Amino acid sequence: MAFEPPLCYILLALFMTYALILTYKTLVARDLVKAIIYSAGQAVAYTLALVMMAAPDLVLAYVAVGVGMYTALFLFVVSRTERYEQEKIERGVEESG
């Protein structure tokens, strides 16, 4: 790779920080489409981290699976089911429904 050892380790730490922030935003998002988009951004950060770790074959496999297939699968599941996650459920749901 074109990056010498100090620079590539600093960039690896930067991309892992980016993935940590996006994982937290995925965890706290109530809208599931927003959570899926944050998860795709986290997959981009992991792809760049794999470039820094000198694994070009893994980059070719993971950028198709992580960014493309995961996002398409989750959007398909959300389009067939419900979109919003509720913080608390209201009282009396099990009697009426």
Next chain:
Amino acid sequence: MDAFWNVFLWGYIYSTVIAIIALTVYGMATRPHLVKKLILLSILSDTANLLAVMIGMRKGFIKPPVFPGISYTNHPVANTTQLAKFADTAVDPVPQVLVVTAIVIGLAVLVFLGYVLILLYQKYGTLDVRLLEAKITGKGGKK
């Protein structure tokens, strides 16, 4: 300066990996929606794969594990000097080979779980685990 790269930077990188694993396990235990649990499961499996690749990478080992100068028609016998130089600069290829298989198997598992979630929603009309508990067991889901 060398101790800085060894201790602080590698400690920070491994700490972010451990923090992401902790966040995903916490989210899978506490978030009530099943699609959110599925997204966090995908992040957890990718983090495990990334940790396996990261173990095979050591300080100063930064070249891809491909021996230079080898092609289909030109394959000279390498001497020990070339092999020692290659082994001094390349990362460990064994975790990368294992992780290629693990990525594809994780994708198959997630497709199966997504289909199970669609069937659950068609049968019960919700994907919230509190409402699912109330509908499946017949008792109140909240105390």
